[in-house]
Amino acid sequence: MTGFKSQDEFYEAGDRVYLPHLSVDCVIFGFHENSLKVLLLKWKNGPWCLPGGFIKHKESLDQSANRTLKERTGLTEIFLKQFHAFGEPDRENGKRAKGSWIGKRFITVGYYALVEYSKVFPEPDLLSSECKWFDVNAVPDLIYDHNQIMNKALETLRLSLNDHPVGYNLLPEKFTMPQLQKLYETILGETLDRRNFQKQMIALDVLIRLNERKTGGAHKAPYLYRFDKRKYDKAMKQGLRLSF
Amino acid sequence: MTGFKSQDEFYEAGDRVYLPHLSVDCVIFGFHENSLKVLLLKWKNGPWCLPGGFIKHKESLDQSANRTLKERTGLTEIFLKQFHAFGEPDRENGKRAKGSWIGKRFITVGYYALVEYSKVFPEPDLLSSECKWFDVNAVPDLIYDHNQIMNKALETLRLSLNDHPVGYNLLPEKFTMPQLQKLYETILGETLDRRNFQKQMIALDVLIRLNERKTGGAHKAPYLYRFDKRKYDKAMKQGLRLSF
DNA sequence: TCAAAAGTGTTTCGGATACACCCATGA
DNA sequence: TCATGGGTGTATCCGAAACACTTTTGA
CATH class of the missing domain: 3.90.79.10 (Nucleoside Triphosphate Pyrophosphohydrolase)
Structure with a gap:
């Protein structure tokens, strides 16, 4: 308009x-x-x-x-x-x-x-x-x-998680594994096992772990990651086969 | 019109x-x-x-x-x-x-x-x-x-096979397991193992095997099946998790 | 020093895959 | 009798799921 x-x-x-x-x-x-x-x-x-x-x-x-x-x-x-x-x-x-x-x-x-x-x-x-x-x-x-439209969108997004990576568009450039996990959890509406989640994400081969940690928060400092855009896009096109 | x-x-x-x-x-x-x-x-x-x-x-x-x-x-x-x-x-x-x-x-x-x-x-x-x-x-x-429209339809149908049963609308009321398999194979564009296919279909729990065999063809007479509409519809709604 | 979060590895289990033999039928 | 298709069962493998301990940090 x-x-x-x-x-x-x-x-x-x-x-x-x-x-x-x-x-x-x-x-x-x-x-x-x-x-x-x-x-x-x-x-x-x-x-x-x-x-x-x-x-x-x-x-x-x-x-x-x-x-x-x-x-x-x-x-x-x-x-x-x-x-x-x-x-x-x-x-x-x-x-x-x-x-x-x-x-x-x-x-x-x-x-x-x-x-x-x-x-x-x-x-x-x-x-x-x-x-x-x-x-x-x-x-x-x-x-x-x-x-109804918004619910259908959410449902579609949920289903797409099984076939496509998500995060590149929703997270800041650098992010932590717990952040990524929270993203998946909020989209899915359920909690996931930390260790299994990490293994799956690593296995997707779209992440690059940086030599930095997110400082400032309390507790142990988590690693920062970013997406390998090339591999991410490839995974986006080809489709994946995950199961959440 | x-x-x-x-x-x-x-x-x-x-x-x-x-x-x-x-x-x-x-x-x-x-x-x-x-x-x-x-x-x-x-x-x-x-x-x-x-x-x-x-x-x-x-x-x-x-x-x-x-x-x-x-x-x-x-x-x-x-x-x-x-x-x-x-x-x-x-x-x-x-x-x-x-x-x-x-x-x-x-x-x-x-x-x-x-x-x-x-x-x-x-x-x-x-x-x-x-x-x-x-x-x-x-x-x-x-x-x-x-x-392009028709290709997109075919692609959508293909993807839906992982989540939903298919056949009720495409096959006659009574059909054989080899027929059902052919249907899946033509949609997917690839061949499947007979024994594994049968196991998967049975496991879906939407089929009823009749006490009849399809006669008339050459070779051993295959059993006839029909869908259990109630269970089929339920599977349709809930979604399945297969992997073809 | 303690609570809370994050890093990491192993075992287990189930489903998918690969695979072979016997049976029925019409030619 | 034989070629062709259909019926059935088992061994294996891989990926998913379950699961516990150690480390770091600020309070």
């Missing part, structure tokens, strides 16, 4: 700029303080919702989702994956304003994104008053079917 | 009946003579394509796909699953007739279906001259990005 100066101007633009009846919604995941977060928007005087956008006439679905993501987080070139299209005719529950372009029925294509929490500076859009992170286990009631 | 008497009438109907810019395409899989087949349509004087349809104003995506499927195969209540939305702005390669409603850019939602070959009586639609089965390994050049 960048480029519009007001809500009215945006509403008025309608079909001139965007395809009718179509939107994308992004479930943006981040990881902070050992828990998985989702970025949500709050409508002015309204409910919370997923950040979403519309599709320009000469834009692909992926481009539209990337644009939305950039507008809300400032990030580009982040991990973004389409997971499902939602198209019940009553998915908005009759709650869209009638008459205007935006009052039409919408089919929305869901994307989920994995972003590095600390690099994100949440920005509300024209229609919103707030943009902030929520713990995935404490998401409020969202507008329309957005809770 | 049922209900229209001519191509012109259908084209003219446009937005009045369907959402603009949106379609569904179905990759319909069947199993016959030990190989996996896809149902394709041939445009009048044109290329082959996937059977597709459009979305009525008060219809969900799933309903639209089901309707399309019914129109082409006569089948209802078959296995149908959304797998991806395709939305490149140039996915039609500029090959759509300009001007008319159908000449607009389309985002299409891909579904794949698993149907019982022998129950299908392929019917062309208004725009088509033929509707017939092709071996998945001998699919001709299709219109637009339909080859």
Whole structure:
């Protein structure tokens, strides 16, 4: 919605700029303080919702989702994956304003994104008053079917752990093994054995252990790791076979 | 497209009946003579394509796909699953007739279906001259990005084998273990060990061995099996953990 | 010195794989 | 009788899971 100066101007633009009846919604995941977060928007005087956008006439679905993501987080070139299209005719529950372009029925294509929490500076859009992170286990009631969309995204992410490594997009460049484990645990919603987890991760052959330890915390200082991007990408493409 | 008497009438109907810019395409899989087949349509004087349809104003995506499927195969209540939305702005390669409603850019939602070959009586639609089965390994050049759509469907089906049983929708009610194995082999594109395959299938606990054998063929008569629908559905929901 | 977190290795178990022999049938 | 396909069981191996002790650190 960048480029519009007001809500009215945006509403008025309608079909001139965007395809009718179509939107994308992004479930943006981040990881902070050992828990998985989702970025949500709050409508002015309204409910919370997923950040979403519309599709320009000469834009692909992926481009539209990337644009939305950039507008809300400032990030580009982040991990973004389409997971499902939602198209019940009553998915908005009759709650869209009638008459205007935006009052039409919408089919929305869901994307989920994995972003590095600390690099994100949440920005509300024209229609919103707030943009902030929520713990995935404490998401409020969202507008329309957005809770369902967000749950489906989480489920998809969970299933993808068996086939693809995760972390490059969610963790800072250097991180510790316990941090990585917490990430997996929060996505999966269950605890894992430290020793077995470490063995599996090492076996993936996508990690490089640095000659540094994370100092500052109490207790024994853990090693720092970073991903071997080359091998990580290869594992991403080929698929893995883990079992969590 | 049922209900229209001519191509012109259908084209003219446009937005009045369907959402603009949106379609569904179905990759319909069947199993016959030990190989996996896809149902394709041939445009009048044109290329082959996937059977597709459009979305009525008060219809969900799933309903639209089901309707399309019914129109082409006569089948209802078959296995149908959304797998991806395709939305490149140039996915039609500029090959759509300009001007008319159908000449607009389309985002299409891909579904794949698993149907019982022998129950299908392929019917062309208004725009088509033929509707017939092709071996998945001998699919001709299709219109637009339909080859890509069909490949993505096949890939999705392949991956789903690790998590879900398959066969109930593709095989006749009674079938033999070698038939079931062939089904898996054609989907996967590789051969499997007879004895191990049987053990795995039995272990899934979704099969019932009947006290009948398939007679008529040469050689030793194989047992007939059928699925235990209750257990099959349960396995479908819960997910399995196989590894092919 | 103690509590809490992190590093590390071994044993066990189960499922996947590899593999061979006998049986039934029609040609 | 023989070629072909179908039925069945066992030995092996590898990866997953279970599991305990030592080390470091700040409080």
